[in-house]
Amino acid sequence: MIRIIVTAIWLLLSAWLLIWVGEGLFGVDQRSSILPFRGEDTLGAPIFIGVAWGLILTFGGTMGALIPRKRMRGETHLGVGRIVEVSRTGLTVNDVPQYDLFVRVAAADGTEFISRLRMLLDPVEQGAVEPGIPLPIRYSLADHDSVEIADMNDASVREAMLDWRIQRGLIAPRLVRARRSGLQAPASVLSIRPTGVRREGQIELELRLLVAPEGQQSWEADTTVFVYPEALARVQVGSPVWARYLREDPHTVAMTIEREDAA
Template sequence: MVRNLLRLVWLLLSAWLIVWVLEGLFGIDQRHSVLPFQGDGSSRPALFIGVAWGILPMLGIFSPAGPGRRRPRPDDRIAVARVIAVDATGTTINDVPQYDIFVRVTPDSGEDFIGQLRMLITPDEQSSLVIGAPLPVRFSSMKPDAVALADPLDPAVRQSLLDWRIAKGLIDPRQVRARTSGITSPADILSVRPTGKRLEGQSELALTVLISPEGQTPWEAETTLFAYPQAIGRLQVGSPVWAMYRREDPKTVAITIEKETVA
């Protein structure tokens, strides 16, 4: 909504500047200009309007996904990246500071590489950008170091991230069918124990959960889950989670913190 309003303001400023230029080219007396703020013949309003006209596009008003994002291209790939450094650029726009975020990207195939994101980050968002934090990103196979944030709510992104987790062994092969085509039900954690196994910066937890489908008798199941350190606080005894299982095999369970829709 705000972006659309800013686009409208930019278009109005563009029209104002076009008329002002035409009046100047054709020798029209600008003391009697048809333009607002221009009746005294001064060029000062044009100066301020020109500056505003030039600044608005820098705010990302014509970017479909905002600063730090770009329109997906046909050759885009999706991967998980981990933050390795966050540096302020010294630039502030509308009191929101700009940062360079350096990430280590782990594609589903090929070697890791370092990428850079330049974004405006609010104080609320800064707390989540700690070293090691995961980010879904898009990158071009033609220019892999040019990365952009991927929308985690995009079904294609969710599917790619799921495929990446499966390929990296972060989902037990026995859980894949439940995770990709199972029934999703609410569950609660009864016990949690680290196994000592680590992959891709994540730690494996052995969980016992109580699965409580609506209208059915609850049952217990044991499972495992790889989680980033930032998520472990949400995987404690009593924490609500979501369990995914197949009707014919209710004891083989995959766990997610947030509810997801399977394909």
Template sequence: MKTIAWIVLLIGAACTAMYVATGLGGGPVAWANGWLAGPILLVFVAPTLFSLAGKLGGGFAALRGGVPKQFRGAPIGMGTVISVGRTGLSVNDQPQLAIQLRVDAADGRSFVGTARQIVDLTELGAVQPGAVLPVRYLPDGSVALATDASQPELQAALNRVQLAKGHITPQQLRIAEHGIDASAVVLAMAPTGEIRDGRTVAKVTLRITRPDHTMFDLTQEKALPQSAIPRVQPGSAVQVKYLPHDESEVAIVTSLA
């Protein structure tokens, strides 16, 4: 955006010089010639473009799938959307949103931050209140959506946040990080009636298929987020991880889209 603004400024300056040169000595009509566009560019268009570039900041970086420079390499947390509003800016008819989030960090801290992001109109459904979005955060509490992070990086951050929040145990984290992938079918799912940190505790019975195509059944209590309950109904196929030398516990894979 700043590059475009500088180009417009230079063109405006050149056209303004021609406007003055052709207008001098030509009478009132001569001033209303084609070079009149020069002063218009110089006085109105270029300043507007410079102002817009400053306001957007990292917005264009976000359109390219990146994050503003100050957030590159910053730690990743999981942000739950609290509210969403438009800032009034847009790029190619795509609105910039102010997304307020409650961020859970891998060290156990929670705080509220606001990310400003250009969002495609087709993706607005992904930033509704209650949605969980990965964010990069700075020590001062500033946040930006982690649009540059790889899927393994996001999964590792999600696992660490769940450990810090007490949603998984250290053993379950070891399974998630070092276990083998397997497919499973939900045989039964029965809520216990307990709500733990906003999650529904349920007894889940799984039939897990080993890599050699043999199977084993396992019943465990799981504290499930509300978004996961429709995916663990009887008959559903789920992805799990387990340690080959210890089939007493499995971890249901929770992934971020």
């Protein structure tokens, strides 16, 4: 509501300034005007209105950005959103630019929809919101325009993201148990070969890893993984990664790029 009122005031001031400029440039009788607060010897009103217009332009958007998003109505579900477009809004707050993220959300019932997220992103965060990157999304069943990024520190959110990958065949069946509950250890990439298989915008890689649990003897293991093309730079020969392996079968290894905290 506040944003609507501020926008309406800014539009009224914009119209006043446009008419004032038009009358100054093209008016025949400069002594009369259709505008209120305008007289032959009055310059105070245009100056005041111009300053107010500029302040609203500068800070009105900031205020709108700081107003919390409306709470999601009704029942909410978790889904996976893939970023399809990122664009700047032109607004900055404390030198941090604001962006619109358009995401295609794969809902729990198998349907898809596109929604928008508006947020402030510093230069470090911008690299994590490139097109194609998946995000955990919490959405309202009653209003698909009401979405937010779910907290990956929440164990239920991590589980939902993992379920999504398993359901879409992005984790080989033989690796599911290791990926869900295997022991975690640092590893390094020894070799890499693309298989040519693509799925959900990701490419499949065959990897040989050197698994090196702390305080134990290291070993080599072969595995497969699907990654987004944007993440290939982090899965090269020599790259440090993480492995999840079965205690009873340490050569059954699922790879993750980031360390995963225990639920």
